[in-house]
Amino acid sequence: MKLHQLKYVHEVSQQGLNISAAAEALHTSQPGVSKQIQLLEEELGLQIFQRNGKRLVGITEPGRQILKLAAQVMFDMQNIKRVGDEFSRVETGTLIIATTHTQARYKLPSAVQQFIQMFPNVKLTIHQGNPSQVASQVASGEADIGIATESISLDERLLTLPCYQWNRCLVMPSYHPLASKKSISLVDIGSHPLITYDFAFTGGTLVSQVFHDAGVTPNIVLTAIDADVIKTYVNLGLGIGLIANMAYDEKRDAPLISLDCSHLFPDSTTYLGVRRDAFLRGYMLSFMQLLSPDINLKAIEQTLKGT
Secondary structure (H helix, E strand, C coil): HHHHHHHHHHHHHHHHCCCHHHHHCCCCCHHHHHHHHHHHHHHCCCCCCEEEEEEEEEEEEHHHHHHHHHHHHHHHHHHHHHHHHHHCCCCCEEEEEECHHHHHHHHHHHHHHHHHHCCCCEEEEEEEEEEEHHHHHHHHCCCEEEECCCHHHHHHCCCEEEEEEEEEEEECCCCCCCHHHCCCCCCHHHHEEEEECCCCCCCHHHHHHHHHHHHCCCCEEEEEECCHHHHHHHHCCCCEEEEEEEHCCCCCCCCCCECCCCCCCCEEEEEEEECCCCCCHHHHHHHHHHHHHHCHHHHHHHHHHHH
């Protein structure tokens, strides 16, 4: 058994069983990948992949176990390389962040700008998805740091730390009937067409629970993952928008106005998440502190080291 064989089967799995795509990602030939997979299967005395002719169409039960172990080997190899890089090339490398659109658009820019100035030789990549996708990307090793609200903190594969809290506001045209009210209620919101986040995003579960507990059914006419999309349709007169308060800017979003809703909903907490067995480069820890200055980096390092 050779390390590159495990690398090949892992990459084929990552590429949806597409050997050609895996070969391209690995900068090698398709026949070479196929041959090494066959040699590994012969050595193990079992099939990792199910086949229909020359095509891979599935993963066998023992194959699932092997791929799980191969993924761990690949992650451990990445950790080993990071250790070497940390002590030889401190300010070079990559940082992959998985996060939701709201965090990427409204909370990360300041930290990202500072980070790029501090570490110009680090390649920074941001992946966007819903909180479950963010957690999965970090757990699989596709991303180094995950930033999302609520559900990411429930993933036992990750070490998560509270980053900051936020709440919500309603946005609407200044002539809307609710614009003149001093205090908004859930009943008020429920009596008008509502545009808000897809409930898989940005604290949506908490919002739906608050409405449910109050016995109010919101008239949701449109959902989106993007606060800018929500505001666009509010401007078109399709409804009022319920968004994160960080996503509203009085000057940028005029002529829409904002009404605070923090008295209606509990604060939501955005968490930073990293894989529990990850080796974090110094610049990764620096980014975490840029985003949340109160984070205890020493405690993170001790936890990841198991001390």
